[in-house]
Amino acid sequence: MTALTVATFNINGIRSRLPALLAWLERERPDIVCLQELKCPDEAFPQAAIEAAGYGALWHGQKSWNGVAILARGMTPLESRRGLPGDADDSHSRYLEAAAHGLIVGCLYLPNGNPQPGPKFDYKLAWFERLIAHAQGLLDSGHPVVLAGDYNVVPTDELDIYSPRSWKKDALLQPESRAAWQRLLAQGWTDALRHLHPDARIYTFWDYFRQRWERDAGLRIDHLLLSPALAPRLREAGVDRWVRGEPKASDHAPTWMRLGA
DNA sequence: ATGTCCTGGATACCAGGA
Numbered sequence: 001m002t003a004l005t006v007a008t009f010n011i012n013g014i015r016s017r018l019p020a021l022l023a024w025l026e027r028e029r030p031d032i033v034c035l036q037e038l039k040c041p042d043e044a045f046p047q048a049a050i051e052a053a054g055y056g057a058l059w060h061g062q063k064s065w066n067g068v069a070i071l072a073r074g075m076t077p078l079e080s081r082r083g084l085p086g087d088a089d090d091s092h093s094r095y096l097e098a099a100a101h102g103l104i105v106g107c108l109y110l111p112n113g114n115p116q117p118g119p120k121f122d123y124k125l126a127w128f129e130r131l132i133a134h135a136q137g138l139l140d141s142g143h144p145v146v147l148a149g150d151y152n153v154v155p156t157d158e159l160d161i162y163s164p165r166s167w168k169k170d171a172l173l174q175p176e177s178r179a180a181w182q183r184l185l186a187q188g189w190t191d192a193l194r195h196l197h198p199d200a201r202i203y204t205f206w207d208y209f210r211q212r213w214e215r216d217a218g219l220r221i222d223h224l225l226l227s228p229a230l231a232p233r234l235r236e237a238g239v240d241r242w243v244r245g246e247p248k249a250s251d252h253a254p255t256w257m258r259l260g261a
Numbered sequence: 262a263t264g265t266c267c268t269g270g271a272t273a274c275c276a277g278g279a
Contacts, residue, residue, distance in 0.1 A: 012267065015268095064277085211264090251265085
C-alpha cells in the first residue's frame, strides 16, 4: 500500500470552473478526487482535459443540476455503483461509487433540502436514510471505504459554522439533518477532519452572498468519512482554502485527507 | 428580505437551484 491523498470538491459547474480544477490538480496532485455539482450532461464532461492532467475519470452527470464524478491519478476508477439504491424514481445524479488505488470510494452530493419544511427537505431526509442503509452494507463488506462529498449538513453550531444565527431555519442546521448525520457516524465511520482537529474551526463553504468569503463566514459541510478498516491509516486532513480565494471560485473549497501506507 | 453565481431557454433578460 502506498500513501494516498483523497479529496472532495463541490466544483459548482465543471465547465465554467475547468481552469480552476486543472490548476488545483496540478498544484496539489491528489490521488483520488470526488467532485459534486458538475451541472453538466454526460456528453459534455471535459474528459480529455482531465485525462491530459493525468487523471482517469468516471462521471454521472445530468443537465443543469447535480452531477458527481470520481477522478484517480494514473488510472481509471472501476465503477461499482451508479445511484443510491432504494428509490427507482429518483432521477437526481447524486451518488457514484468506484474502486481506485485499493479503496472503495463513494462520492455523494446529499440534497440541500431548502426550503424547510417542505418536499425538498423530505427528499433530503429520505435520501439520507437511503445513504445510511447503503453505508451499513459497505461497512459489512469489511472493505476499506471512503464516503466523501457535500453532505449539506453542518454538524454542530460551535466549530462548524461562523455563527448559526442567520442559518437557524436552514436545512443544513436542522436537528433532523444532524441526527441523520450522527446516526451515519454511529455506524462506525470516522469524520476525518474533525477526528484530527477536534478543537479547530474548520469551514469548507462560504456563501457568495454578503461577502462571506471576505469575512471568513464559512460552514463545514464537505466531509470525508473512513470505514474502520481504513481509519488507522489517517494521517493528515485539511482544506485547500487558497482555491476559494481565486477569481471566479466555486463557493466550496477542496477538502482532503492523507492516508499513510 | 437581502445578497451572488451557475445553467438553460429564449433573447438582449429571466427562472430555478443553491
